[in-house]
Amino acid sequence: MGSKVSPKTARKPSAALSCANLDVEDCPYYLITRVSLAATAVLKRGFAEAGLGFVRPAYLGSLVSLWQEDGLKVIDLGRRAGLEPSTMTGLLDRMERDGLVERRTDPADRRVLKIFLTESGVKARDTVVAIVDRTLAGIFSCVDEKEIEALKALMRRVLVNLREEKIDESSG
Numbered sequence: 001m002g003s004k005v006s007p008k009t010a011r012k013p014s015a016a017l018s019c020a021n022l023d024v025e026d027c028p029y030y031l032i033t034r035v036s037l038a039a040t041a042v043l044k045r046g047f048a049e050a051g052l053g054f055v056r057p058a059y060l061g062s063l064v065s066l067w068q069e070d071g072l073k074v075i076d077l078g079r080r081a082g083l084e085p086s087t088m089t090g091l092l093d094r095m096e097r098d099g100l101v102e103r104r105t106d107p108a109d110r111r112v113l114k115i116f117l118t119e120s121g122v123k124a125r126d127t128v129v130a131i132v133d134r135t136l137a138g139i140f141s142c143v144d145e146k147e148i149e150a151l152k153a154l155m156r157r158v159l160v161n162l163r164e165e166k167i168d169e170s171s172g
Helices: 028-049 057-068 074-081 085-097 119-123 125-139 145-165
Strands: 101-106 109-117
Touching: 028 057, 028 125, 057 074, 057 085, 057 109, 057 125, 074 085, 074 109, 085 101, 109 119, 119 125
Parallel strands: none
Antiparallel strands: 101 109
């Protein structure tokens, strides 16, 4: 099953985006993936060293969303975390298994499930945030603040483009 790509996305990539020269250090996809994998490994190690090995980097979007507003509907949590409903189900299963969240039926509408942090999920917040902050400070130690803000703006634009292009993230 291939990705669903709009005609706009099907255009020939610019030289800056091309991996045709077969140089992984010049391929944007490779660079994005390597940074993500390396950061994930450092976060996993940091969580384990802090006694929070049950917190996975994949949980961060959902945890941060719930730390902002506990008791979100599954669909709203998925939107905030940027995850598809099919992905949310498995993620919530794992987060529940790891004692971070619990599903509760909405008393106003029993068809609706809301997600609440457990005591463990609430208590993990300060340590998890400190580990993420420390990790990011190390990763970006050679980058000045203006460049970091520009990078964040660029990544937001790319995410918007991915949503607008309706590129199917679930296909591999």
